[in-house]
Amino acid sequence: MHPPLYYLLATPFFLFDHLTSQKVTQFLSLLLSAGNLYILYLLARKLFSDVLVRNISFLLAIFLHSYVTFSLYVSNDTLTFFIGSLLFLLLHRYIYKPTQSNEVALAVVMGLGLLTKGTFLAFGPVLGMVVLLSLWKKETATRIIVFRLLVFGFLSLSIGSYKYIENYYAEGRPIVHNIDFFQYMPADTYVGLKSIYYFNLKRLVRNPTFFQGDPFLEHVYPIIFYATFWYKFSEPFNGFELGSRTSFKYIGSLIYLVGLVPSLLIILGFLKKSVSSVRFLRTMKESSDSLFAKKLEEGAWLSILLLSVILVIIAGLKYNVWVCFQSRLFLQAFFSVMWLLYVGLKAVRKTSSLLFYAGSASILLVSFLYLVYYLTEGIHLLS
Numbered sequence: 001m002h003p004p005l006y007y008l009l010a011t012p013f014f015l016f017d018h019l020t021s022q023k024v025t026q027f028l029s030l031l032l033s034a035g036n037l038y039i040l041y042l043l044a045r046k047l048f049s050d051v052l053v054r055n056i057s058f059l060l061a062i063f064l065h066s067y068v069t070f071s072l073y074v075s076n077d078t079l080t081f082f083i084g085s086l087l088f089l090l091l092h093r094y095i096y097k098p099t100q101s102n103e104v105a106l107a108v109v110m111g112l113g114l115l116t117k118g119t120f121l122a123f124g125p126v127l128g129m130v131v132l133l134s135l136w137k138k139e140t141a142t143r144i145i146v147f148r149l150l151v152f153g154f155l156s157l158s159i160g161s162y163k164y165i166e167n168y169y170a171e172g173r174p175i176v177h178n179i180d181f182f183q184y185m186p187a188d189t190y191v192g193l194k195s196i197y198y199f200n201l202k203r204l205v206r207n208p209t210f211f212q213g214d215p216f217l218e219h220v221y222p223i224i225f226y227a228t229f230w231y232k233f234s235e236p237f238n239g240f241e242l243g244s245r246t247s248f249k250y251i252g253s254l255i256y257l258v259g260l261v262p263s264l265l266i267i268l269g270f271l272k273k274s275v276s277s278v279r280f281l282r283t284m285k286e287s288s289d290s291l292f293a294k295k296l297e298e299g300a301w302l303s304i305l306l307l308s309v310i311l312v313i314i315a316g317l318k319y320n321v322w323v324c325f326q327s328r329l330f331l332q333a334f335f336s337v338m339w340l341l342y343v344g345l346k347a348v349r350k351t352s353s354l355l356f357y358a359g360s361a362s363i364l365l366v367s368f369l370y371l372v373y374y375l376t377e378g379i380h381l382l383s
Helices: 005-014 023-047 051-063 065-072 076-096 100-114 118-137 142-160 162-171 201-206 215-219 221-230 247-283 289-319 327-351 353-382
Strands: none
Touching: 005 023, 005 076, 023 051, 023 065, 023 076, 023 327, 051 065, 051 327, 051 353, 065 076, 065 221, 065 327, 065 353, 076 100, 076 118, 076 289, 076 327, 100 118, 100 142, 118 142, 118 289, 118 327, 201 215, 201 221, 201 247, 215 221, 221 247, 221 327, 247 289, 247 327, 247 353, 289 327, 327 353
8 A cells, every 4th residue: 555645745635625526636746747847857957968869858758648647647656756856856966965964865855755655665775875885985984884874774764664664563564555455457467478578569559558459468568568658558547538448549559659769769778878887887996086976876877767667577576467567657767767768869869860860750759649649638628
């Protein structure tokens, strides 16, 4: 079950709502979504030096369906995305100025993340390692490093451990999922090795959503991740049924096709920075302070995303239910995804103008398709 922070913050808003309409409560989501977008803007402006590539990459934050819609629902996802981006901002400040005050701020927000959603467990090991390495590079005494790590962990867990302690007291284990109590769909996602390696874009394009779609696609992890990242594959009953229950759903097919190019750019960025991070491990002791900070930060971004995805996969494998493989469950690390898109696009710009134009055009086109989708759904809902 979810930790309580979002629901506590939403309660004063809900006092002005009723069960059939939560528009006032949704205003909280709107505020958090706007704040989240502003934080991403600050990060991109400060950390992405190539202005053209930065602006094109930032379109993902503005239009990506899974990020935009779940930022605006009455759901703890909206607070999760906000706190995730805030942690990236505080992480940047700490790496370049590892003071105790910045350390405390990072620990407090980490605790608030744990008090919002269990997916923030993926941030803990990375932030702890950042504190350790930052102090080590400053040649801080070992006993002080240990003390500050203990304080960091104490603050984070003091703020964020409530739900996990309650779970252990009530159920005998710290992490409990609602599927542990309500098995609302068959636990049969895994059907063999095809669930792991199979990817058939043509089949997905023909069946862009879960509703009256291809049942086999619900058993393929890469398809579920891809489809829930780019479009509303698995949300047929959210009040916006035009794009899932009518022929208009095939705009999702176009989005899947066009989204393949930026997906490849993200993968390229991931491979490029993975190699860079491994090389850094060999030379970090001799590197200058500025290079150390830069590479440590990039390694942290990469590790946070990787651990976030692994955490989602672990939950999916444990419960064997396809909805556990939704991409939104790791989008508290969205900044890392946007950064990898930036890295991939910047890399092809150096290699080939044609590839750069093709990559940029694909991002612009998918943004246009999202705009058409949002306008059409909105007009239909209001009509």
